[in-house]
Amino acid sequence: MPEAPFVPVIPAGGAGTRLWPLSRRAHPKFLLDLTGSGRSLLQQTLARLAPLTDRAPIIVTGVEHAEAVTSQAEGLVGPRARVLAEPSPRDSMPAIALAAALVEREEPEAVIGSFAADHLIGDEEAFVRAVTTARRTAELGYLVTLGVTPTRPATGFGYIEQGTGAQSTAGAAGGAPGTATAAAGDGGSGATALDAVGARPVARFVEKPDRDRAEQFLAAGTFSWNAGIFVARARVLLDELAAQIPSLARGVRAIAAAHGTARYQEVLERIWPQLTRIAIDHALAEPLAAAGRVALVPADFAWDDIGDFAALARQLRASPPVGSAGAAEPNGDVAGGDVQVLGTADVGAVSSTATVYGSRDRPIALVGLEGISIVDTEDVLLVLADDRAQDLSRLVAGLDGTGHGHLR
Amino acid sequence: MPEAPFVPVIPAGGAGTRLWPLSRRAHPKFLLDLTGSGRSLLQQTLARLAPLTDRAPIIVTGVEHAEAVTSQAEGLVGPRARVLAEPSPRDSMPAIALAAALVEREEPEAVIGSFAADHLIGDEEAFVRAVTTARRTAELGYLVTLGVTPTRPATGFGYIEQGTGAQSTAGAAGGAPGTATAAAGDGGSGATALDAVGARPVARFVEKPDRDRAEQFLAAGTFSWNAGIFVARARVLLDELAAQIPSLARGVRAIAAAHGTARYQEVLERIWPQLTRIAIDHALAEPLAAAGRVALVPADFAWDDIGDFAALARQLRASPPVGSAGAAEPNGDVAGGDVQVLGTADVGAVSSTATVYGSRDRPIALVGLEGISIVDTEDVLLVLADDRAQDLSRLVAGLDGTGHGHLR
Numbered sequence: 001m002p003e004a005p006f007v008p009v010i011p012a013g014g015a016g017t018r019l020w021p022l023s024r025r026a027h028p029k030f031l032l033d034l035t036g037s038g039r040s041l042l043q044q045t046l047a048r049l050a051p052l053t054d055r056a057p058i059i060v061t062g063v064e065h066a067e068a069v070t071s072q073a074e075g076l077v078g079p080r081a082r083v084l085a086e087p088s089p090r091d092s093m094p095a096i097a098l099a100a101a102l103v104e105r106e107e108p109e110a111v112i113g114s115f116a117a118d119h120l121i122g123d124e125e126a127f128v129r130a131v132t133t134a135r136r137t138a139e140l141g142y143l144v145t146l147g148v149t150p151t152r153p154a155t156g157f158g159y160i161e162q163g164t165g166a167q168s169t170a171g172a173a174g175g176a177p178g179t180a181t182a183a184a185g186d187g188g189s190g191a192t193a194l195d196a197v198g199a200r201p202v203a204r205f206v207e208k209p210d211r212d213r214a215e216q217f218l219a220a221g222t223f224s225w226n227a228g229i230f231v232a233r234a235r236v237l238l239d240e241l242a243a244q245i246p247s248l249a250r251g252v253r254a255i256a257a258a259h260g261t262a263r264y265q266e267v268l269e270r271i272w273p274q275l276t277r278i279a280i281d282h283a284l285a286e287p288l289a290a291a292g293r294v295a296l297v298p299a300d301f302a303w304d305d306i307g308d309f310a311a312l313a314r315q316l317r318a319s320p321p322v323g324s325a326g327a328a329e330p331n332g333d334v335a336g337g338d339v340q341v342l343g344t345a346d347v348g349a350v351s352s353t354a355t356v357y358g359s360r361d362r363p364i365a366l367v368g369l370e371g372i373s374i375v376d377t378e379d380v381l382l383v384l385a386d387d388r389a390q391d392l393s394r395l396v397a398g399l400d401g402t403g404h405g406h407l408r
Numbered sequence: 409m410p411e412a413p414f415v416p417v418i419p420a421g422g423a424g425t426r427l428w429p430l431s432r433r434a435h436p437k438f439l440l441d442l443t444g445s446g447r448s449l450l451q452q453t454l455a456r457l458a459p460l461t462d463r464a465p466i467i468v469t470g471v472e473h474a475e476a477v478t479s480q481a482e483g484l485v486g487p488r489a490r491v492l493a494e495p496s497p498r499d500s501m502p503a504i505a506l507a508a509a510l511v512e513r514e515e516p517e518a519v520i521g522s523f524a525a526d527h528l529i530g531d532e533e534a535f536v537r538a539v540t541t542a543r544r545t546a547e548l549g550y551l552v553t554l555g556v557t558p559t560r561p562a563t564g565f566g567y568i569e570q571g572t573g574a575q576s577t578a579g580a581a582g583g584a585p586g587t588a589t590a591a592a593g594d595g596g597s598g599a600t601a602l603d604a605v606g607a608r609p610v611a612r613f614v615e616k617p618d619r620d621r622a623e624q625f626l627a628a629g630t631f632s633w634n635a636g637i638f639v640a641r642a643r644v645l646l647d648e649l650a651a652q653i654p655s656l657a658r659g660v661r662a663i664a665a666a667h668g669t670a671r672y673q674e675v676l677e678r679i680w681p682q683l684t685r686i687a688i689d690h691a692l693a694e695p696l697a698a699a700g701r702v703a704l705v706p707a708d709f710a711w712d713d714i715g716d717f718a719a720l721a722r723q724l725r726a727s728p729p730v731g732s733a734g735a736a737e738p739n740g741d742v743a744g745g746d747v748q749v750l751g752t753a754d755v756g757a758v759s760s761t762a763t764v765y766g767s768r769d770r771p772i773a774l775v776g777l778e779g780i781s782i783v784d785t786e787d788v789l790l791v792l793a794d795d796r797a798q799d800l801s802r803l804v805a806g807l808d809g810t811g812h813g814h815l816r
Contacts, residue, residue: 365803
């Protein structure tokens, strides 16, 4: 079993424009119960982490969502979450680093694990097993990521390529100067140590591929989906960050030093806007992988980032929400499988060819549709071809300019 | 110029299920302003007929719509319409025959013209010219129909084939016994008389063809669209009907005889349910055409029966309604031609690829759609592939059986 304390970190940001108008600026994706589970994605994330630790999770979110996040986190099993409010969005690295700096100050040897607030994971026991392995691997001084075994040539996810043992050892042996607790400092062969805990070296992170490359990745067998989960000792993460972007590590450590004091808000608001706006993938994962200091724990659970309506439809079709009128009683007698009168469910009603999301108690009739999503909300109606998520993002980006900014 | 008085007759019935949920049992198609003209289809029909006559038009409608019809007919130019309420729907022949019987009683030599309450006609002057020719032709003793010059191989309309002069003369010479005022009684060659007024003999009426036959009809040049317009002397129409379906002619003449008396309602309610339920096409037009006693007046105006959402979309795209937000200002900057945020107009907003109908003041966002109609009403939302009108009819027919009867 892992020995170091474990603190889950949940950066809860992101506009979720590809799920607009379900997801809005004021009600982002992580606050929504997209799958009819009775809990928001954030609440599902917290519940999934509760069996792993007795430490309070840290949620880092926008100041405008701090109240809603605090409210949703209340009443769940486990220690009450701590909510850090970002004065402005700076992407994931500053958020995770600030949480790491707080943890480092309180428990220097603790391991943190960063988990997206708005992903779905199918097998929670497999998740706990994989994170437990990642914690043991992190105690060896690695930045650790979970690599989800791909089940199809998805083009909407990033990929992680596993390295060979030899590459890894070479990389670990060349540890960057100034990173006292890096894997290279573990003594002996990094690859052997990784083998012992059930982890693998990472060769590189790959951005979302096109279809051809995705097929190659799937066939190769050495690529995993990047689920955006990172596990590391708080001090390792910050020392590595100090080597890559010194001002960022220095900044979050200064904010953490003021935490709990009267100066905190002043320090936060002064330093935060100066922090580099960057994702953890670019700030740490990619450069450290090139240096052989990132480890991968294979994860065999179903996972989805529900990045767009096509993904959500796939998810809902696989496991229709309870109370989904369309899924429960498609009115197939009327005129064949794709002609239905659907009662509107709280979350979504699923037919074989179209997906309906509605907050209204009003029937919806669908005739002759394929691969379409319909979002029926109080103030706007969206009808979307599922394969046009990119165009939806552009439409949402253009709302302000067309006098529809209040709909964002 | 025609000499006989002219009385327009407007049978205003028909469920319009292929335009549900715009068209409902309680608010059928003819009461709706589908094209954003500011007037309902019925009102447009009345206005179109006003220049033709100083006689009051007769509207025959269901008892449940008599009040709405009367209200819509008020305040228009011309004599105030007379509204006859049918106790139950019996299709078009009893409705037209009852109006004919009323006219026959009041002005035996008058000509009536029957016009659908819910069609669109583009060029009103051409319409007036064609009807004027039809009136002159009807004074010769013919049942006269307007034949609209086809502009495409439509499969949603019936067709009329023109006969040759020789056929027509032969037919007219063989006039059915008992039809004292039939064309055969006109003296001399029917074809010559038709030529003189600018009409043609009709060889036959053809039901909606498939695509191949429609192409052949268009290429042949001797086929017209059947716009459902029939013009005849009231007495001719009833005498011809008496030869085909004696009980029907006898029934409507008995009802007309009671009109204006205290017995009228009792007589109507006793006789009406016994009348044969049949369309004028089957009752008169087809058998009389076979006998050479139907004449056709070529009509060169744009015409549409707006039978389904595909037809309505075609119409709106050709002439977008004033105040249609989508048509006026497609938000093409956002993400290309088929991605738009449309303000909902009273009637419909049109994009290049989808048509939106809404009664709500709520924006509608469309992404990546082609050939789709969206109807956003207070109590039901329809999203329809335009080419699936038949499936829509089946869906509407099934509403009662699925507990959604209140939506019809």
